[in-house]
Amino acid sequence: MIQVSVVSDFNADLVARYLSAGRTPPLCQAVASPFGQAYQALKVEPPGGRESMVLVWTRPEGVVASWQRHLDGERVALGELLDGVDLFASAVLAHSERCRFLLVAGWVPARLSRGLGIRDWSADGDAFRLAQMNLRLAERVAGSRRVFMLDAQRWIDAARPARDGKYWYSIKSPFTEGVCAAAAHDVRSAVRNVLGENRKLIVVDLDNTLWGGVVGDDGWRNLRIGGHDPVGEAFGDFQRALLALSRRGIVLAISSKNDEATALEAIDQHPEMILRRHHFAAWRIDWSDKARNIESLAKELNLGLQSAVFIDDSPSERGRVREALDQVLVPDWPDDPSRFADALRQMDCFDQSAMTEEDAARAAMYVTERHRREASAESTSEEDWLDTLGVRVDLAPVTEGNVKRVAQLLNKTNQMNLRTRRLAEDEFSDWLRGDGRGALALTVRDRFGDIGLTGVLTWQEIGRELEIVDFILSCRAMGRRVEPLMLALAVETARAGGKDHVLAPLHRTERNGPCLEFWRASGCEEPEPNLFLWQAGVAYPRPGAIDVIDGRG
């Protein structure tokens, strides 16, 4: 249960209730601060303690006194308004040190008003000044790793009516329950996001989903994509929206009931296709059950089903996948293709709390991985294949420059993860500063390309023992002998420090079965279930055919 504290100058109990009443994960327990006490609430620890998530949602006039004077018609210098914003931002930043993450809502007008009418975007107007205040707030919190600014205008847009003076006078909320519901929805989405529960894979159908028409019947030349055709244009825009997500690291795959050669010919040949074969990490184009094919795709890509979203125009195919694979997100999909792109762009499951170089390159890496698999299929044995893969691992300490990515791995990796310890970037840095603790970041590449910073090994010395705390490898780099290399590195560290044993206590989760399998096959002793031990007097051999570049200095 996630504890959420809602800090507001108005009665935000409706938001807290919507959050607490949520029926699907993440389950939240929310409380709202007392009316009119935003600054007081920001000065103390949230009611749910330091592990809480906090939403700060205020009216600008409730926390910046000079804005109320501006609304009352006084002449107030812009600098005075921005000073007020700075004061509020300081309180928000200080509060963010007392909680796990803090979400601060951008300001929207809390009451219905035309402002200065046609002069509202002049330097004295409400619109201009509120935009300046929001910009200042965004700039002030941008440097924080724990603070995320949400766009409250989205909540306003989602509700009709959004504001009603009667709500203010009756329950001291400037916004209707529709706005509060949208806010709660957005907060839950943000919580999922910072907990690393966002989706990474889109499996998309082809006929009447990626393009208009049925390629097997109509032929690729007659498919509706782009051109001077409203329907074709809509399908083109949907493909563009998919491509934009792919550039943010979302992996694309195809599941379609079609003849493979015919479908691939359309992808390769149709002049208006935005997405080409090289944009897809994998596909299943055949006449098999789509649920089984999606399972197979996820397995091939080393991604869990909980990472996948399935988009198909057919309600029956959606129903089948929903029924068979409850972890896969299968959104209801509009019938009208002109709504496809908007439907995709409004999905919140692809939000990312941070964007690293690895994220941006992820989709391309999965495509490269397909090339690897195709080459692997031509190889005689897995061992031969690994010998020729040309794996290179760069070792580096965890520094300011890579800690964002390390924290991301810590929070998102499920399968090869010894403890599934979830820590924010700052929390991890704090932990690492403790006595006897160390960490290594591993960047992996092979002859097909860069796989990125995908491994994290951390440890702490406890008397004569070196205990492995985190043993994390992204699924992208699994099965390349990096796992035994990480164990060898831990043993080398223990030996250099004169330790007797290396201990690896594995915390079993629903998803870290591959990690357990590795350790059970590693040659370590298992003196008690899920506790692995290596006698440090004996070196653990580094795996062959891996080039290790030690950048630890």
Add this chain to the structure above:
Amino acid sequence: MEFPEALQVVYRALDLVNELRAPGDQIPKTPSVRLAGDGGCLDSLALATLALAVERDVATTAGREIVLLGDDDFELNLTFFSTAEDLARLIMQKAA
């Protein structure tokens, strides 16, 4: 507005209030469910939310502006909120 229609207005407002409550704490949509007063299941915020939702619904569906909250007779109105049926009859009376 006839009674069945007014009762549906109350039920739609209860749907909205139920979204604010845990799955195991849903208010049943029956004419006799006690909303306010002794044994009532709504606190002041939920009651206000219900009343505002009813006012808006009547304005949208019947084109009539009725006032449940903020009326001079608000305290009196509250006595009519004790069950869904009572509230529906109040709506009929106000929308007449």
